[in-house]
Amino acid sequence: MKITVRLQINGAEARFEVDSTERLVDTLREKAGLTGTKVGCGIGECGACSVLLDGKVVSACLVLTAQVDGAKVATVEGLGKAGELSDLQGAFVREGAIQCGYCTPGMLMAAEAILARYRRPTTEQIRKGISGNLCRCTGYAKIVSAIRKTAGRRAIQRSGR
Amino acid sequence: MKALKTVGRRPRRLDAEAKVLGELVYPSDRCLEGMLWVEVVRSAHPHARIESVDTSAAAAVAGVVCVLTAKDVPGENAFGIQIQDMPVLCHDRVRYMGDAVALVAAESRAAAREAVARVRVDYEVLEPIIDPEQAMQPDAPALHPGGNILHRGHFQKGDVEVGFKKSAVIIERAYQVPMMDHAYLETEAGVSYYDDSGSLTVESCGQYVYRDQTQIARALGLPLEKVRVTAPYTGGAFGGKDEITVQIHLALVTYHTKRPAKMVLSRDESIVSHTKRHPARMWYKTGASKSGKLLAVWCRLVSDTGAYASLGGPVLNLMMEHCAGPYLVPNVSVDGFAVYTNNGFSGAFRGFGCTQACVAIESQMDLMARALRRDPLAFRRDNVLHKGDRAALDYEMKTKVGAEATIRAAGRGKLYRTRGKFKRDRSEHTRSMAPYIKRGVGVASQMQGLGLGVGLPDYAEVELNFSPDGAVTVRASTSELGQGAYTAYAQMAAECMGVPLEKVRVVGADTKTTPDSGTTTASRTTYAVGNAILMAAGKLRAELDKRAVGLEGISVRETFHLPVADVKLGDGLPHLLYSYGTHVALVEVNTLTGEIAVLAVEAYLDGGRVIFRTGFEGQSEGGVAQGIGYALFEEVLFDRGRFLNTNFDTYILPTSMDVPADIRTVPVEVKEDTGPYGAKGVSETCMVGVTPAILNALHDAIGVRFTRLPVRAEDVLRAVLERRR
Numbered sequence A: 001m002k003i004t005v006r007l008q009i010n011g012a013e014a015r016f017e018v019d020s021t022e023r024l025v026d027t028l029r030e031k032a033g034l035t036g037t038k039v040g041c042g043i044g045e046c047g048a049c050s051v052l053l054d055g056k057v058v059s060a061c062l063v064l065t066a067q068v069d070g071a072k073v074a075t076v077e078g079l080g081k082a083g084e085l086s087d088l089q090g091a092f093v094r095e096g097a098i099q100c101g102y103c104t105p106g107m108l109m110a111a112e113a114i115l116a117r118y119r120r121p122t123t124e125q126i127r128k129g130i131s132g133n134l135c136r137c138t139g140y141a142k143i144v145s146a147i148r149k150t151a152g153r154r155a156i157q158r159s160g161r
Numbered sequence B: 001m002k003a004l005k006t007v008g009r010r011p012r013r014l015d016a017e018a019k020v021l022g023e024l025v026y027p028s029d030r031c032l033e034g035m036l037w038v039e040v041v042r043s044a045h046p047h048a049r050i051e052s053v054d055t056s057a058a059a060a061v062a063g064v065v066c067v068l069t070a071k072d073v074p075g076e077n078a079f080g081i082q083i084q085d086m087p088v089l090c091h092d093r094v095r096y097m098g099d100a101v102a103l104v105a106a107e108s109r110a111a112a113r114e115a116v117a118r119v120r121v122d123y124e125v126l127e128p129i130i131d132p133e134q135a136m137q138p139d140a141p142a143l144h145p146g147g148n149i150l151h152r153g154h155f156q157k158g159d160v161e162v163g164f165k166k167s168a169v170i171i172e173r174a175y176q177v178p179m180m181d182h183a184y185l186e187t188e189a190g191v192s193y194y195d196d197s198g199s200l201t202v203e204s205c206g207q208y209v210y211r212d213q214t215q216i217a218r219a220l221g222l223p224l225e226k227v228r229v230t231a232p233y234t235g236g237a238f239g240g241k242d243e244i245t246v247q248i249h250l251a252l253v254t255y256h257t258k259r260p261a262k263m264v265l266s267r268d269e270s271i272v273s274h275t276k277r278h279p280a281r282m283w284y285k286t287g288a289s290k291s292g293k294l295l296a297v298w299c300r301l302v303s304d305t306g307a308y309a310s311l312g313g314p315v316l317n318l319m320m321e322h323c324a325g326p327y328l329v330p331n332v333s334v335d336g337f338a339v340y341t342n343n344g345f346s347g348a349f350r351g352f353g354c355t356q357a358c359v360a361i362e363s364q365m366d367l368m369a370r371a372l373r374r375d376p377l378a379f380r381r382d383n384v385l386h387k388g389d390r391a392a393l394d395y396e397m398k399t400k401v402g403a404e405a406t407i408r409a410a411g412r413g414k415l416y417r418t419r420g421k422f423k424r425d426r427s428e429h430t431r432s433m434a435p436y437i438k439r440g441v442g443v444a445s446q447m448q449g450l451g452l453g454v455g456l457p458d459y460a461e462v463e464l465n466f467s468p469d470g471a472v473t474v475r476a477s478t479s480e481l482g483q484g485a486y487t488a489y490a491q492m493a494a495e496c497m498g499v500p501l502e503k504v505r506v507v508g509a510d511t512k513t514t515p516d517s518g519t520t521t522a523s524r525t526t527y528a529v530g531n532a533i534l535m536a537a538g539k540l541r542a543e544l545d546k547r548a549v550g551l552e553g554i555s556v557r558e559t560f561h562l563p564v565a566d567v568k569l570g571d572g573l574p575h576l577l578y579s580y581g582t583h584v585a586l587v588e589v590n591t592l593t594g595e596i597a598v599l600a601v602e603a604y605l606d607g608g609r610v611i612f613r614t615g616f617e618g619q620s621e622g623g624v625a626q627g628i629g630y631a632l633f634e635e636v637l638f639d640r641g642r643f644l645n646t647n648f649d650t651y652i653l654p655t656s657m658d659v660p661a662d663i664r665t666v667p668v669e670v671k672e673d674t675g676p677y678g679a680k681g682v683s684e685t686c687m688v689g690v691t692p693a694i695l696n697a698l699h700d701a702i703g704v705r706f707t708r709l710p711v712r713a714e715d716v717l718r719a720v721l722e723r724r725r
Helices: A024-031 A087-095 A104-117 A123-129 A141-160 B016-020 B109-118 B160-166 B209-220 B247-257 B267-273 B312-321 B354-371 B376-383 B403-412 B419-424 B485-497 B525-546 B613-632 B690-702 B713-724
Strands: A002-009 A012-019 A050-053 A056-059 A072-074 B036-042 B048-054 B064-068 B100-106 B120-125 B149-157 B169-177 B189-194 B200-203 B227-230 B261-264 B280-288 B294-306 B331-340 B437-449 B459-466 B472-476 B504-508 B554-561 B578-590 B596-606 B662-667
Touching: A002 A024, A012 A024, A024 A050, A050 A104, A056 A104, A087 A104, A087 A141, A087 B016, A104 A123, A104 A141, A104 B016, A123 A141, A141 B613, B036 B109, B036 B247, B036 B267, B048 B100, B064 B109, B064 B247, B100 B109, B100 B247, B149 B312, B160 B280, B160 B294, B160 B331, B169 B354, B189 B247, B200 B209, B200 B247, B209 B227, B209 B247, B247 B261, B280 B354, B294 B312, B294 B354, B312 B331, B312 B354, B354 B376, B354 B437, B354 B690, B376 B403, B376 B437, B403 B437, B403 B578, B403 B596, B419 B437, B419 B578, B437 B690, B459 B485, B459 B525, B472 B485, B472 B525, B485 B504, B485 B525, B485 B613, B525 B554, B578 B690, B596 B613, B596 B690, B613 B662, B613 B690, B690 B713
Parallel strands: A002 A072, B036 B261, B200 B227, B294 B331, B472 B504, B596 B662
Antiparallel strands: A002 A012, A050 A056, A050 A072, B036 B100, B048 B120, B064 B100, B149 B331, B169 B280, B189 B200, B189 B261, B280 B294, B437 B578, B459 B472, B459 B554, B578 B596
16 A cells, blocks of 8 residues: 655655655655665665754664654765755765765765754763764774764854854 | 875765766666566575576566576677686576576566566575685585686795794784675666667666676677667666676667666665675784894685685785785785685675785784883884885885885874874763773774786776867776766876866767776776876867867877886786875774773875865765774675675674774875876775774774674673683
8 A cells, every 4th residue: 555645855845655665765765866875785874875854863774664654864865965955964075084985975964963952062971973874995083073073063153143 | 396276185075976976877866768677586595506497477577578588698608807707697507696597578576576476496406615725625515617616826935834933923813804785875877778879887886897798799699880888877886886797687678669768676685696705715924023123924815715716816915915014024925715605696895805915914913012112103103114115915015115104104003003092082981881991993904916916907098089179088997986987087187288177078989989097996996097187288288389289179098008017916916006004993892782882093194295275185085984894894704605694684784883983094195207297196095094093993992803704792791701700
């Protein structure tokens, strides 16, 4: 039996006919064509499929699309555009927080969740905040630094207003 | 020398923007009109004879287009980088749980998976061979026609008995290191189709498209030019995508159905099926004089290569080559064995044999320094190899040896110089907990052969194009696995062509559009491709002096052949060029819980001149994380040939909480005379020394020598309790 599900993905309304067992990550990748969200393990351990679901970071491989009718989903594709990277994306690029890049989209979404939660996160809060996102290439140091610097820049922007 | 404009700097990675936008298309992201999903029927037993395969029920599943078995392999049903002993699809026997018995191609992944469950294979189950020592016995059942010893080696320098007689200190230990999974975040994946020119094309995740092309063509009985392979980008590899993974299976489906096909391995399937780091047992006896001179190293190395050869022979060769570390030892005796078993299947992995040997020799070095009451860094420095010395396997070191420079730099570093202060610091702990906290600092040095070594074809051809608008295009067939090599290529091309980096484009890994630049392995690409770029740039500049740039621009090709040692001791043995490194680690042990925390690591790395500084640091930091994983977490576990942990819930990788925020990478730039701008490579040496540095730091912290990896909290606790008794 197909179920009709409405989602708001990166601000745009979308409608999908899904099986009750379809995972959100497959809806995003295969039906919405948003392949920025990756699959690394399929059991919620690696975080490559991290997206924001109504503002909360979740593993999209553990969410059934049919369960989240009406939800707002934010994926990496919503963060910035070519030539107009978001501040966080720009920091990842500048700090060299990217190697193979396969964890990067999920890592960016987890980072956005940290930045939404803390105004000036400590290094420990950042390390904890991305501990559900595995990276096999970078050793995390440059990722932590990119997130910390983005937090600093956002704090300055806020205080300047 | 003219100041360099681009080389040695910190440009943005060429692929960075596409990666942060989620726009880079990885093999697992490819989607083709009308494509079939391919799934593999893998063995149900670690060792069995196949009696029959019945595909009728599978073929009847709605949406299934074909079910292929061994009889559908039109060419040679065998592959393998060095020895083709691995079936594409098994017909009479299975030798590990990852063996492929049949392929299913269907209109949807769900249909393919359903059909996989309906392929009926009758097996005569055989006793699995799980112990390499037993497998070597003459009466053991043979897994392959040549018996169970894939490769053996014996090397001798001087006379170890004489060395031990003169030794004031002799240390004997046996070490055991586990099977390690590469755990790249993107599993093996790809698509296949016939391109417009009728070439069977496989877009995949490999590390050497030209060799993949050969292996596909051989299995399908096709001429090389009818097969095209591309693999520019993949989500990590570390050696684990060097051997064929999905490529032949994909090609086979497209060959039979004439339709595009796609494969993405699940994580469980990935862990079960691809090559791993060889588990090994290493028996060591080493001796030194009272004055602290190394006199003898004896060792016996047994590596479990699993079901098939892949690169098990060369990995053992490098284990033997690096058995005595970067040290001058007058008397050496090494025996090595690579043995077939039914324990999975091992092959290339960052470090390639050096990783295993380094754990053992660097532990021995520490134990000897302790027994002699010598400073562990000074003891290493006093025994270090220099150019002109004869290495462990008795050949001359003919290129610059940076080992001493890395040791001296480590000695000047903050962590080592003020280690007493770091070890005493309990400021992060409450007063009641402080007495249970122990800290230690450990060091380890290593060397790592660069390139494939003597006797194996090792060259890199590149094409450089200069277009009328002043843009430069580099074409090279190596892959961008994440290491940042394409950016380093662009930097070198910009530098030698005198153009800004923004004007350089890199086209990679396509047998149709890029020349053969060799493997993306062995820390070789920056060095090898870089040299070819420099050669081509010289030719291109000469052309530009002679004639005007036409509309298509000017293209030139050049091939660089890696220089090799003038003696041959085995396949890939020895090397002429090495990278060097010394690591310092600070660990903290909670003796109440057994928990281990790596608090800081300093890496002093001689990879020659650094080309791409951010990439260099990134490799180092990632190497630290993998070295921590090897030391403390990672082990593929078996029960009589059956895998026990096949996903990241039970195969544990270091997270951001396990890798220190404090990693300091210090390049020790000993410029290599034959290197492009003096560069060598760093992508292996950055990982190998980390693990023994942690083991040595643990010893420093709690006085216990761990000889089996990984060291888990329960091992620490047991050791601490035993010591209290």
